[in-house]
Amino acid sequence: MRAVVFTSEGELALEERAVPEPGYKEILIKTAAVGICGTDTHVFDGEFEGTVFPLVPGHEATGTIVALGEDVNSGVFDFQVGDHVAVNPSTTCGECEFCLNGHQNLCRFWNGLGVVASDGASQEYFTAPASNVYKLKPETDLYEAALIEPLACAIRGWDVLPRRLGDHVLVYGAGTMGLLMAQLATRAGASTVTIVDLNEARLKTAEECGIELRYTSADEADREKWDVVIDCTGNIRAIEDALTRVKPAGFFQDFGVAPADRTAQFSPFRVYRDEISIVGTMAVLNSFGRAVELFEAGAINATAMISHSFTLDDYSQALEMFRKGEGRKLQIRPNDTESRVFL
Ligand SMILES: NC(=O)c1ccc[n+]([C@@H]2O[C@H](COP(=O)([O-])OP(=O)(O)OC[C@H]3O[C@@H](n4cnc5c(N)ncnc54)[C@H](O)[C@@H]3O)[C@@H](O)[C@H]2O)c1
Ligand SMILES: [Zn+2]
Ligand SMILES: [Zn+2]
The missing domain is CATH 3.90.180.10 (Medium-chain alcohol dehydrogenases, catalytic domain)
Known part of the structure; x- marks a missing residue:
């Protein structure tokens, strides 16, 4: 063989x-x-x-x-x-x-x-x-x-996130993993699911998968903050942007795999003041x-x-x-x- x-x-x-x-x-x-x-x-x-x-x-x-x-x-x-x-x-x-x-x-x-x-x-x-x-x-x-x-892997990702009826969920990246996390979001209780990708062809697939809100930047969306924000890009710029979009008491999930030697910036003050939870998920x-x-x-x-x-x-x-x-x-x-x- x-x-x-x-x-x-x-x-x-x-x-x-x-x-x-x-x-x-x-x-x-x-x-x-x-x-x-x-x-x-x-x-x-x-x-x-x-x-x-x-x-x-x-x-x-x-x-x-x-x-x-x-x-x-x-x-x-x-x-x-x-x-x-x-x-x-x-x-x-x-x-x-x-x-x-x-x-x-x-x-x-x-x-x-x-x-x-x-x-x-x-x-x-x-x-x-x-x-x-x-x-x-x-x-x-x-x-x-x-x-x-x-x-x-995506189900494991949702296992460590809150699954509350009526939450607003934002996913960065409409590759395989972002599309899976976004498609599971409604089953996890989300009332709206927003997906962001720089690649418009990927957003077309998101549309076929039934994800209603699709943008090339979260700035284009009709809200500023989301209850759950999930990075499925592994891209540092996306992760840094994503962390600023989490509502007080909300969750950020680091699903994407960033390069092992890179670091990202976030506001520790906001994490404290807004009680933001940052969670990882692995396989x-x-x-x-x-x-x-x-x-x-x-x-x-x-x-x-x-x-x-x-x-x-x-x-x-x-x-x-x-x-x-x-x-x-x-x-x-x-x-x-x-x-x-x-x-
Ligand atoms: N945590 C886990 O268990 C687990 C499991 C599988 C994959 N992953 C990781 O999840 C990530 C996604 O996997 P995939 O197979 O969907 O990859 P992919 O490369 O197909 O998709 C990533 C998408 O992110 C988009 N993107 C890149 N930079 C962006 C930015 N700044 N803003 C918006 N969108 C941006 C790309 O255009 C692409 O469509 C990878 O990092 C992968 O290694 C993690
Ligand atoms: Zn794989
Ligand atoms: Zn062991």
């Missing part, structure tokens, strides 16, 4: 490899789709903490079960060959302080498939621990379902199962969010296109023979 391999920092190759064998309580999956996101560019550039090269990238994956390792169904699971599945890429040690106090996403030995030290899904077949595999309904679109992993925590259910219930407009699929041969092109901010969600479909554009 063929696999895209990040061989070292900034280098990748398309390699011929043996199909992996599923180990004890592991499942072998034929890959349907794997989303590209900012994490893949950070891993490729050697900026992700702990990455071990060579590594097959790809952590937003779906596929079909082709083989079960030993003892997969000896406990609660009932997986069968042919099942359609989505995969939670996070694995944790189960032993550290954070695993033991319910913050497994902060595990000191956190390992993401395709991110840290275990191969991901940018290959024709991949293996995953059975406890990371979630069964999908046969009628669920297996390609669109690759949005379940980012949706699980998936106990939210993958809910993401499967919400996805299958139609909580997001997946069709509007995906613009391109690429074969393994075109992996570099997908990475370059992501860096330029072109298109919407870009996917790799390792078993496809041609790359496609969805208008």
Whole structure:
């Protein structure tokens, strides 16, 4: 089978490899789709903490079960060959302080498939621990379902925000994550959802996803302050601007990943005087199962969010296109023979 391999920092190759064998309580999956996101560019550039090269990238994956390792169904699971599945890429040690106090996403030995030290899904077949595999309904679109992993991150984001009926929510960034946070906002009780992005094409997708208030700057909006303001850009200017838009008693969420060595300015006086809460959120925590259910219930407009699929041969092109901010969600479909554009 063929696999895209990040061989070292900034280098990748398309390699011929043996199909992996599923180990004890592991499942072998034929890959349907794997989303590209900012994490893949950070891993490729050697900026992700702990990455071990060579590594097959790809952590937003779906596929079909082709083989079960030993003892997969000896406990609660009932997986069968042919099942359609989505995969939670996070694995944790189960032993550290954070695993033991319910913050497994902060595990000191956190390992993401395709991110840290275990191969991901940018290959024709991949293996995953059975406890990371979630069964999908046969009628669920297996390609669109690759949005379940980012949706699980967005649900975790909402888990640490207030969910009050009637709140006004402002989201910076209409990329995949901003669009997901904004689409979940009404389910979290928001009476209005405003989204800001410098890229007008992204605002068009926000419109298709049902987000009513869309601007290239929050200055254009008909209000000055919001109860909940979420940064989904990782851009320092956006974060600094966002922090000034939070209502007294409101929340700012740092969802976007800013460069590790950058700092941002804010008014500590306003945080004190207005009792503003600043919260972080990191990846998936106990939210993958809910993401499967919400996805299958139609909580997001997946069709509007995906613009391109690429074969393994075109992996570099997908990475370059992501860096330029072109298109919407870009996917790799390792078993496809041609790359496609969805208008
Ligand atoms: N916290 C988590 O668990 C988690 C999970 C996944 C992704 N992320 C992070 O979330 C961020 C968004 O991810 P994405 O996949 O949607 O990325 P993306 O690049 O597709 O989207 C970012 C959007 O922000 C817009 N933008 C950039 N600067 C801006 C500014 N100053 N003002 C307004 N808009 C601006 C861009 O035009 C783009 O549309 C990234 O930083 C990513 O690393 C965090
Ligand atoms: Zn991702
Ligand atoms: Zn741990």
